[in-house]
Amino acid sequence: MKIRTIIKPFALSALIISALISCTDLEIEETDSIISKDTGDFTFSPLADPASSLSDLYNKIGGDFQGQDNIYALNEVTTDELLVPTRGTDWGDNGVWRQLHTHTWNSAHLFIKNAWNTLNQNIFRASEIIESNPSPAIIAEAKFLRAYNMFFVMDFYGSVPFREVDEGPKVNPRVLTRPEAYAFVLQDLTEALPDLPSTGPDLTKTVKATKEAAQFLMAKLYLNASVYSSSGEFDSADMDKVIAAVDAITASGFAIESEKSYFEIFEPTEDTETIFFLRSEVAPRIWNTLHYNQNAPDNTGGGWNGFSTLAEFYDKFEGDPNTNYEGDGQEERRGIVWDNTNANDLNLGIGYGFLIGQQYDSDGSMLKNRQGGPLSFTKEIPSLVGNTEVQGIRLIKYHPYDPIPDTGDDTSPFIESFRRHQVFFRYADAYLMKAEAMFRKGQTAEALTMVNTLRSSRDNTPALTSLDESSLLDERARELFIETWRRNDLVRFNQFTSPWALKEVSGDPNVNLFPIPETALLSNPNLVQNPGY
Template structure:
């Protein structure tokens, strides 16, 4: 009997638990694979209900990307935007989080293994739906989901294994190089395009794939083509494609939201959201907030983990050591409500960067668990040995987003299950960058965006460094920071509390050892 491994579903990570460190035993077990006996024959049986399977896959992808771990952690905690310091024994977790910030991970890291398995499993499921005789739109939606998940495998790991549906367990999946995966994804999106719906900014529609979402993902690919294809320089033809795709999105009514920056992240209509997933946003709220910061539906308070670095905070305009109203900060840096202003409406928890004294909804000073004033510090001296108030906190989705009054509203279904992945301001900045890569001046486009953000003055000029900073200010904790830093050759640069710098091999994560054992066609990435 020949034992053949297949990728199988992994249990979704529970929102309110921090993942345990993975075992280093490299023996393939049933938790890693489906173990099948090779009979020498294999026939794919189409799915009985491809529409239901598509719905299930959208829900699964939403669950995969809602967690604070796995793809989110690899994309954000490994950057200068987020750090998870150990406070006492909290968030120690055998160094899982510190390894990400320090760039000292290895192929046994549990988040790396989980991401690999989850994304590749979704690719196979999407392929099953595509080949199951569903409608043209169902097939196009499945192609989009396959492209979406393959994009992240390509981006995070480089090599992409792929199994055809008519290949039995005696066939080791072929492995696409990064450049081949690029072409594969491009083909999927282009083939899906005619059968995808076209939609403007409508919260009831942008939860599924559309031509505009496909255009966005294609623009993201072309903007990063230099990285994915291993080219020496940005290609003008690729940059022009980015511009054309963004213009096509804009032509469908998407534009920069001018009615408040943080309003974009409420589960209501805005002019920016191109594609969102029905993903819980709880982790992106409570993983950062202190134990004593709470809301009516979460009286247990936050989990006191995720913070940001002082240098990232300092890239925004405003007072260097405070973020209260009147500190001169730009809108995107947010606000700490001190409740002395009637306009603050006793919200308690602020928006954006939370620094200094924190307040309860009744205007009183919040205390830490020792009864002292809860004052978040700007600096984090070390990754270990911190107090429970060490470090600024960072949130975009707010626990007090209003629930719609009308119980029949379609927004009820998406309330707090509304995680934005593609939005127009990102596309707008991609266009500005594409112009810059072609030798043009992106200043006017960047200032167009800034002009729609309160208290955000125009820039006199926009260099490459300034454009990267602007992407950080606009898109923080939206899963794109690692992608941006690599494209700007800054991912291996030094930043606060980071241990390993200057190692280009860290631009890719290692392929998990279990995957290498499962498929001899895979080759480990350099440096691991």
């Protein structure tokens, strides 16, 4: 496997770590869709410094998408990819995690409400920037960010409330239907494109809106058009637009990474795949899955022992079904558990990807659980409650030993930005979107060739001999696990309502949309609750 042997620690944010440990934020934020007081007549005052407000919005979105709850949980914990089993009293949290995984949520669910408020607030803030007469470049970036947030409101809830900046709290926001929201997002991206910069792989530029990031989001729109229109049919013209958008990204220099290992793509260093990343602290992607006794030099407090994956998801990968040590025949993307020999030689400790079986410390010693027994993660999780602290395979893409570029100044803003680096739009995703579009057009042989080209770039990953919907969905799972797209994929492939281990509820198409939060319905009579809620 292409795993590097020189590793440096990076500093983690103690504030983020302490705030996110198996907790739920009960604070309610006022947003443009929740009206709490009457202020009389309203006049919009343009922002004094739109550029500064744009920077603030980037930072806010980075924070909104970094947590383990809310937006991330709706995208991942609702799927067969992630679950948060209750171990003793840990991670009980009044059932909020279990309800997501079993699709038994309701309109009062805290994460559903928080995601709604956060995304709609970001939409309104972007509108304020756009309407403050800034430069064309700032307008373009703000339109991209508005489209980015509206995409997720449309994807999660269907209906999208929209308030014009010159409408005061006496005016109830109008509500865009899903097709209207689709058109709105597409218009924002289309209008933004001419004034967005174009870039190839470049960490100093891909943290902001670019033509390539807009083209990526356009490809997502076109690929999911059948869902957002409720037609259920993949239109060939839409698939052609997916292909054209991805081809434009390719022409800018993005490509499947061939020089680095798979997990090095997620380091805060240059690669050929990162199209857009958020300045998001990656601590929740690391510590929410690891056991309390797994640690790194900059976090001797260990992990939070929460997030796990299902045995059936792990079994989608090549390799020994019961272990993941080096030499077990696993494909590169499934990762590795360092055994004591490797840990001694390379000073690694925590592994990559899917962590199953005995875990080791960086000195090569076998780790123990809090009761003094072997820290050996089991494959099966018998229930969502009543589990021991070692049940469930853990999974990790970002790593506590990832290096920071050496610029000679560890306090520089450049260095600080590298400590907050969550990859959100990746070329491999765009590449698989193109392959899927070709498959939907009936070009199965060409799509299979594309998929196998990607697989050949990942070590120990044999070629597929055929391609159908199931194998294409599985390939996206193997390549893109815990990258925030699993729910979107399952809905598009009509598999979100299918049963999987520990989820008894199935077959109800209404759960393809989340409910409109109760607070939003009370504050805006123009909203109508989604069917089934």
